[in-house]
Amino acid sequence: MVTKKIALLPGDGIGPEVCRQAVKVLDAVAERFGHRFEFSSHLVGACAIDATGNPLPDETLAACRAADAVLFGAIGDPKYDNDPTAKVRPEQGLLRMRKELGLFANIRPVTAYQALLKHSPLKSDRIEGTDLVIFRELTGGIYFGEKGRNADGSAYDNCTYSRPEIVRIANLAFQSAASRRKHLTLVDKANVLETSRLWREVVRELAPQYSDVTVDYLFVDNAAMQIITNPKQFDVVLTENMFGDIISDEASVIAGSMGLLPSASVGAEVAVFEPIHGSYPQAKGKGIANPLAAILSAAMLLDHLGLTAEAALVREAVDEALTNQILTPELNPTAPYTTEQVGSYVAFWIADSNEQQWN
Ligand code: IPM
Ligand code: MN
Numbered sequence: 576m577v578t579k580k581i582a583l584l585p586g587d588g589i590g591p592e593v594c595r596q597a598v599k600v601l602d603a604v605a606e607r608f609g610h611r612f613e614f615s616s617h618l619v620g621a622c623a624i625d626a627t628g629n630p631l632p633d634e635t636l637a638a639c640r641a642a643d644a645v646l647f648g649a650i651g652d653p654k655y656d657n658d659p660t661a662k663v664r665p666e667q668g669l670l671r672m673r674k675e676l677g678l679f680a681n682i683r684p685v686t687a688y689q690a691l692l693k694h695s696p697l698k699s700d701r702i703e704g705t706d707l708v709i710f711r712e713l714t715g716g717i718y719f720g721e722k723g724r725n726a727d728g729s730a731y732d733n734c735t736y737s738r739p740e741i742v743r744i745a746n747l748a749f750q751s752a753a754s755r756r757k758h759l760t761l762v763d764k765a766n767v768l769e770t771s772r773l774w775r776e777v778v779r780e781l782a783p784q785y786s787d788v789t790v791d792y793l794f795v796d797n798a799a800m801q802i803i804t805n806p807k808q809f810d811v812v813l814t815e816n817m818f819g820d821i822i823s824d825e826a827s828v829i830a831g832s833m834g835l836l837p838s839a840s841v842g843a844e845v846a847v848f849e850p851i852h853g854s855y856p857q858a859k860g861k862g863i864a865n866p867l868a869a870i871l872s873a874a875m876l877l878d879h880l881g882l883t884a885e886a887a888l889v890r891e892a893v894d895e896a897l898t899n900q901i902l903t904p905e906l907n908p909t910a911p912y913t914t915e916q917v918g919s920y921v922a923f924w925i926a927d928s929n930e931q932q933w934n
Pocket of ligand 1: 650651666669820851853
């Protein structure tokens with residue numbers, strides 16, 4: 576029996592509805608294992624701007640710091656996307672949270688689920704058996720470099736990486752590779768970018784400490800092609816902030832839906848768990864959003880808290896939902912289930928109820 580404080584940051588768009596399903600699943604886990612999860616909900620993103628003028632209110636940051644783990648939904652609102660002059664944007668809340676909490680590594684596992692092979696636009700024989708994990712650097716690079724406008728009207732975004740910034744995430748990626756299939760691929764653009772050459776240098780220096788791990792180096796353009804043509808070759812993929820953002824969305828095609836990919840952001844302090852998808856405002860309130868990325872993020876949260884049997888049970892329940900085609904419309908357009916129904920199915924399966932009870 577453990578007691579854990581979980582801060583919920585549901586955010587915007589479909590964030591709140593997918594978070595609700597993840598909480599339902601965590602409640603079922605608590606019930607089944609006799610744990611106590613204490614949830615508190617806090618504002619972030621566009622809803623926080625509307626309420627306070629600040630996309631990451633101090634209260635929210637303090638609540639994250641006081642929690643054992645944070646579950647994050649999504650942020651973003653179209654009213655800001657088409658306004659390049661907006662000074663305050665929802666994304667600033669997410670980026671500041673990552674920086675303030677020192678979340679330097681974003682871990683994004685990608686699995687080709689057997690039950691969903693036919694749902695991917697990619698050929699089944701290419702993706703079957705894919706099991707890779709992307710380690711995306713999250714608090715450096717072009718996202719956080721100096722940006723601005725010059726007097727002549729041009730704009731700039733600087734990309735900088737220091738050695739320690741690379742070393743700390745590279746060590747995590749190497750450790751992960753050592754515990755998996757012992758293969759690390761560094762994705763960079765070392766034929767053009769100086770920062771990428773530094774990444775290569777640092778990874779090459781660290782490699783002897785992990786002598787059982789094979790290291791490969793791939794340029795990002797080539798990696799973007801190979802990740803969907805031959806994804807099975809990858810085990811752990813290590814890359815910088817922006818390349819990781821792009822190739823992880825691309826890799827979600829392997830799983831069959833963006834709505835399936837969870838992530839963990841870890842670093843110095845509390846860890847944050849969030850789906851890789853965005854706020855999908857067009858789907859808000861329609862009951863069509865896939866809650867499984869949020870639920871699988873909750874499974875990563877449980878692992879992080881050392882509750883590995885609990886996490887395994889959540890993944891088993893998700894597998895069960897996929898196998899029985901309990902799927903939201905993007906995966907099952909002809910006989911879709913709602914966000915709520917998918918969440919309930921997983922939660923009831925964890926509680927070990929029979930099937931009649933959940934519907
Ligand atoms: C992600 C998102 C964010 C990012 C946006 C919303 C700032 O796309 O978490 O992948 O680019 O990191
Ligand atoms: Mn992204």
